[in-house]
Amino acid sequence: MLSGDDLHSQINTVLKKYWGFDSLRPQQEAAIAAGIEGRDSLVVLPTGGGKSLCYQIPPIVARRTDVVVSPLIALMKDQVDGLRQAGYPAAALHSGLDLDSMREVESGMANGRYRLIFAAPERLVAPRFLQWLGRAQIRNFAVDEAHCISQWGHDFRPEYRQLAELKTRLPDVSLHAFTATATMRVRDDIMTQLRLRDPVELIGTFDRPNLLYRVVPRIDVNSQTLDILNRHRNEAAIVYCLSRKDTESLSHSLSQNGIRAAHYHAGLDPEKRRRTQEDFMAERLDVVVATVAFGMGIDRSDVRCVIHTALPKSVEHYQQEAGRAGRDGLAAECVLLYSGADAMRLQSLIERSAAEAQAPAQLIESGIKLLNQMRSYAAGMRCRHAALSEYFGQRYEADKCDACDVCLDEVQGVEDGTVTAQKILSCIARTDQRFGATHIADILAGAKTARIRQWRHDQVTTYGLLGELPRKSILNLIYQLVDQGLIDRSEGDRPTLHLNSHSWDVMRDERKVQMQQPKSTKSVKSSRVETESWEGVDRGLFESLRDLRRDLAGERGVPAYMIFGDSTLRELARQRPLTLDDFARVRGVGEKKLLDLGGGFVAHIKAYCEDNDVPRP
Numbered sequence: 001m002l003s004g005d006d007l008h009s010q011i012n013t014v015l016k017k018y019w020g021f022d023s024l025r026p027q028q029e030a031a032i033a034a035g036i037e038g039r040d041s042l043v044v045l046p047t048g049g050g051k052s053l054c055y056q057i058p059p060i061v062a063r064r065t066d067v068v069v070s071p072l073i074a075l076m077k078d079q080v081d082g083l084r085q086a087g088y089p090a091a092a093l094h095s096g097l098d099l100d101s102m103r104e105v106e107s108g109m110a111n112g113r114y115r116l117i118f119a120a121p122e123r124l125v126a127p128r129f130l131q132w133l134g135r136a137q138i139r140n141f142a143v144d145e146a147h148c149i150s151q152w153g154h155d156f157r158p159e160y161r162q163l164a165e166l167k168t169r170l171p172d173v174s175l176h177a178f179t180a181t182a183t184m185r186v187r188d189d190i191m192t193q194l195r196l197r198d199p200v201e202l203i204g205t206f207d208r209p210n211l212l213y214r215v216v217p218r219i220d221v222n223s224q225t226l227d228i229l230n231r232h233r234n235e236a237a238i239v240y241c242l243s244r245k246d247t248e249s250l251s252h253s254l255s256q257n258g259i260r261a262a263h264y265h266a267g268l269d270p271e272k273r274r275r276t277q278e279d280f281m282a283e284r285l286d287v288v289v290a291t292v293a294f295g296m297g298i299d300r301s302d303v304r305c306v307i308h309t310a311l312p313k314s315v316e317h318y319q320q321e322a323g324r325a326g327r328d329g330l331a332a333e334c335v336l337l338y339s340g341a342d343a344m345r346l347q348s349l350i351e352r353s354a355a356e357a358q359a360p361a362q363l364i365e366s367g368i369k370l371l372n373q374m375r376s377y378a379a380g381m382r383c384r385h386a387a388l389s390e391y392f393g394q395r396y397e398a399d400k401c402d403a404c405d406v407c408l409d410e411v412q413g414v415e416d417g418t419v420t421a422q423k424i425l426s427c428i429a430r431t432d433q434r435f436g437a438t439h440i441a442d443i444l445a446g447a448k449t450a451r452i453r454q455w456r457h458d459q460v461t462t463y464g465l466l467g468e469l470p471r472k473s474i475l476n477l478i479y480q481l482v483d484q485g486l487i488d489r490s491e492g493d494r495p496t497l498h499l500n501s502h503s504w505d506v507m508r509d510e511r512k513v514q515m516q517q518p519k520s521t522k523s524v525k526s527s528r529v530e531t532e533s534w535e536g537v538d539r540g541l542f543e544s545l546r547d548l549r550r551d552l553a554g555e556r557g558v559p560a561y562m563i564f565g566d567s568t569l570r571e572l573a574r575q576r577p578l579t580l581d582d583f584a585r586v587r588g589v590g591e592k593k594l595l596d597l598g599g600g601f602v603a604h605i606k607a608y609c610e611d612n613d614v615p616r617p
């Protein structure tokens with residue numbers, strides 16, 4: 001048994017050798033210790049929190065082979081490729097391998113050549129594999145994306161259920177579950193299903209300080225998305241849409257505006273999906289416009305922006321999807337384009353699909369509750385970091401996060417919100433509360449539609465009363481009033497708007513109303529993390545290092561981030577090392593990468609600095 005100090009120094013040696021990092025993050029050391037000791041554990045860390053190291057380091061330190069259960073072949077392949085780039089012996093066993101490759105992995109396993117073997121859950125309990133495990137004396141298993149075992153999670157996979165058998169079939173093994181899903185219910189479910197014995201529970205902080213959250217009233221998806229992406233030219237971004245059709249039209253419109261974008265959804269043929277995914281990983285593509293089908297398995301760590309063009313179903317979904325931004329720890333932006341209409345649409349979708357599936361009332365209720373929590377987040381005006389942390393049961397300590405639209409004071413209220421609300425409400429009153437939001441918006445905008453002529457609504461006093469605003473803005477304002485409970489909306493296929501007692505309070509000037517409008521791009525600020533992460537960085541050099549990285553990745557047939565992550569490139573463009581010794585000291589440079597890439601990178605940096613008269617830092 002190693003003493004605490006010895007263990008600490010061995011872990012640090014391994015960390016520097018393979019990854020070029022100098023220290024572990026909170027929780028990593030305890031998780032690694034549990035792995036080395038073979039004590040069951042449950043590790044909950046946010047996306048980008050560094051879970052992989054927690055199962056990658058123990059088998060190296062303990063000089064043994066461990067198995068990692070992973071839900072997707074793409075994820076396994078990426079991890080193995082990434083590890084090999086760092087000189088770490090790993091392999092994956094999956095149905096995509098041909099017979100020769102399979103044999104090679106098997107014999108490597110028998111010879112103890114690998115420290116990690118990645119495998120799908122269903123393979124693990126197959127008799128043949130169990131025999132191998134016995135022969136190779138494998139005793140420690142990491143279960144990645146462990147929430148897939150729980151029906152209460154956002155990504156249930158029935159094949160994960162088979163892992164429940166592991167502890168029965170191999171009673172003396174240790175299991176280490178990893179997930180970013182924070183809810184208690186899912187956590188408990190994971191421990192029960194996997195039959196963890198007296199596990200070490202390590203729960204990290206869910207807040208992601210490097211993410212800047214914004215919620216913006218949705219007026220025009222295409223132009224708003226383009227505006228946001230223009231802040232991230234040549235950077236990686238994911239845009240989530242509700243429907244397949246929306247992904248296609250939005251990606252088309254972005255491409256026409258010079259953005260390297262493609263769409264992705266489950267209805268595309270697998271070949272096209274694979275190509276889009278690969279192009280994105282290889283940096284041939286900057287933006288993927290997708291349904292939620294795009295996500296797990298996308299390990300690109302330098303995603304600088306995630307945009308939701310519609311409301312997600314729950315805060316868990318939102319955190320998971322938005323969390324794909326900034327996994328490398330550098331600043332990234334997450335924008336939710338919000339319209340209250342989404343919540344209503346989603347609610348009727350939940351009700352309809354539950355009725356079709358004859359689901360129990362309880363399920364519908366819980367779906368609607370989750371949706372309403374998401375809606376409160378979107379419509380609320382609290383610090384986004386605090387709201388998200390508290391949703392997951394953690395206190396947010398700082399008064400001001402300096403990384404959300406609310407704390408950056410960007411939110412622009414509609415000037416004279418009460419008067420605008422009164423105009424909307426009186427339009428509803430004057431048309432006898434018989435019409436829906438679109439028609440009311442048309443009247444207020446002074447539109448000339450057939451319906452307006454048919455009902456002679458161009459004669460009512462509120463016609464054109466908000467003519468200075470585009471129709472879509474008026475529509476968004478109407479939904480803000482619905483969200484605030486100041487207008488009722490009927491159910492059914494053709495919902496109509498109605499006044500309630502609160503509406504009359506507003507009309508009588510007894511209640512003030514605040515409404516939001518999108519901020520102009522000019523008023524958008526940078527977070528402290530963003531500003532600091534660029535301090536001392538030569539941007540031109542950073543961009544030219546990205547080009548070099550892309551070329552090297554192309555030659556090697558691996559995703560670009562596997563050469564070096566963005567944080568290492570920024571560090572290089574900041575420190576500008578001109579010798580191999582200096583290069584070796586940069587965070588993210590391990591032994592193998594120093595040998596493989598050091599010479600080329602140092603020469604490139606030297607040439608760039610000379611050509612551009614960049615001084616030594």
Ligand code: ADP
Binds near residue numbers: 047048
């Ligand atoms: P997760 O699986 O929890 O989403 P990863 O394991 O992919 O997160 O790690 C996210 C990023 O953080 C990776 O780029 C990884 O190299 C980096 N990272 C992890 N641990 C450390 C550390 N101790 N020091 C510096 N970077 C780290």
